[in-house]
Amino acid sequence: MWLDEGWIEEDWVRRVQSPNQDARPMGMLVDTLVVHCISLPERGRDASLVTDLFLNRLDCHSHPALAELAGLHVSAHFLIDRDGSITQFVSCEKRAWHAGISAAMDRSNFNHFSIGIELLGDVYSPFEGAQYASLKRLAVELKSRYPLKFAMTHSEIAPTRKTDPGPFFDWKGLRKSNTYELQISGL
Template sequence: MKDVYRMGIMIRDGWIESAERCPSPNHNDRPETAVPELLVIHNISLPPKRFGGGYIQQFFQNKLDQDAHPYFAGIAGLTVSAHLLIQRDGTLIQFVPFDKRAWHAGQSEYCGRTECNDFSIGIELEGADDIPYTRQQYVSLAEVTASLIRQYPELNADALTGHSDIAPGRKTDPGDAFNWNYYRELLNLEQRVQPDSADQKEIT
């Protein structure tokens, strides 16, 4: 598959070249015929509603120190991951290559299809349901989404959903604080840039 470079984002072998790599052991292969067809947006903050500290990275790598905060004792034994984390300043940290199956959705259903991990990409925003996300996060999310749509033909702008939508009653993220309209506006702007424009090129 060709690599796509757009607005500073290039995906090569399932990894964003400009993202910090923080490999998680919590992933496996997708089913043989499965490809990314859905993008699931989550939020996470550790401890809840506190940002920074590197605890999310530790959590997804099974290295969380449960003595660092009382909340951590209840989650330290979980084995979960997402493909990508977007921090409050828009920085990208990638845990799992996009062609692999990250463990982010859990028990889930989308348009009658279960096991959403099989065919989805999970992106975590550092945040909480009731705390506004930053402009930098929306910009990074839109840029990443546009690049993913160009990289994976089965993924499109109609296949964007929240964790709460595929696991209703069990999950609430990304919450009411997430502005879907603003996100889609930025994504539309990103997608207006044609593949042969000055700020995008394909690398074979």
């Protein structure tokens, strides 16, 4: 079930609203999923630190690697933890601040027309089966509401800046081979 404001109202999705969001351009069609990965500090597995980052309350002095995040205001629509649990931080009707400077397929500013999904993890290790199962379940739910056509990685839309979700991310069951076209199978 969906709330009119773009929030998933299901017991398998936790809601925590990030202030790091704004309005999408008027009439913008949401047709793309962008898959990311995040770990704080690098190779960390603590989802609470990501939540704190998305809520602008991360203690950037708690670890030397976090110092560079001071003053950063970012968010994603969803975070999928290692155990498959999903948290929604931004309404899908709003623009989350996940893509940054981005361009691909003769389009730019992917925040305008995409839904950002972060997987807790890094580019150095495989993701969990529970994360893939939740990602597919979430993609099915999102596709039931939005005319999603494409699924891309952060590295595909910002190749000079980003490498996530990295070489261990497996597209099997989420998009057609050798294309960006979303194709959900295997559920």
